[in-house]
Amino acid sequence: MRKIRLNILSLNQSVTQNQSFAVILSETDGNRRLPIVIGAFEAQAIALIMENVKIMRPMTHDLMKNVIVQLGGTLEEVRISNLSEGVFFAELVLKKNGELFTIDSRTSDAIAMAIRFDCPVYTYETILEMGGITVDEPEEKEEKKKEKEPPKEEKAKPKSTSSKKTQDLTSFALPELQKLLTKALENEDYEQAAGIRDEISKREKS
Template sequence: MSLIKLTIKGISYSQTQTGAYALVLSEMEGNRTLPIIIGAFEAQSIAIALEKEIRPPRPLTHDLFKTFANRFSIDIKEVIIHKLVDGVFFSSLVCEKDGIEEVIDTRTSDAIAIAVRFQAPIFTYENILDKAGVYLKLEEELGLNDPSEIQEISLDTESLLGVDNESSYSKLSVSELNEELDQAVADENYELAAKIRDEISQRS
């Protein structure tokens, strides 16, 4: 069975499951999407890996995994979402060391958080895309009236981290804002860092 390559379409807060997020994957060559409910920690980890301007001063769990793998020359070749049972996705990490491939079972949310860090491709099978809509109604999970609206979902790091859109840093200079941003990242206060980053972006 041929593999279908997926890309991350976005992350949205689930309106039906408290504290959960909907990670939306879409096929590279097509319009179908694969929605997966994930926890807040995994959602934040994926968002931080995709975010270019905010870097935690100390490694998160998935960052530690990457450092460990790099240190011992283990490469993540790809992630395969290979099974869907009662709404639960099963995935595998395809790893390689010294020319030998190993397949490791993993939660899908962890697999994608790792794939983003290794820039590894994400794949699934045709039957998974066909079955996904049976067990998970995307328009219900994301509070959408029209399923076509999923095409407009984008990764909103600020709302994911619980950041208020209103900024209290409007009176500071760009130089002062950059200092505040560095301090917030050093303190691992990513909510505050996202807010300051937005203020800087608005002025550029």
């Protein structure tokens, strides 16, 4: 099965779950995004490395890295290997003395380890199809923006869409959900877009 490489695009506070964060992974050679909700502790562990913050004592993921290195191993890669009932599963691929070892891991911990070892993060096409969001290329977004913009003298004030983050998506009709999805993608709110996409898929299957 062909692996697809991902990069860490951003880390944001979750709009769907209290005291949680969303790490957004982007496809290296494509225009899909994979939003994954993680806990505050794991978000902090990732943010410290992203922002190059130095700490006095090692945190849990730093300790794990130190143990692996001291035992003569290294982290070769991280694989986001499965998605079941909204939960992502991951694997750490360790290497020692030329031998590879695969260890089950929470995805948040796996990403925190990957960023410390500066190793690649991969997933598979099936995972991106189920949990990913496709975004327009910059040129396409600009063209769509031009098409939607009315003449300047007739341009209306944009309507606020902030209420969609607090409203139950089941209260929206399907055409409204399609509009909300488009707006979320334009705003690069991939976590919200994923939730809207899932609601649309649920409606279409029923």
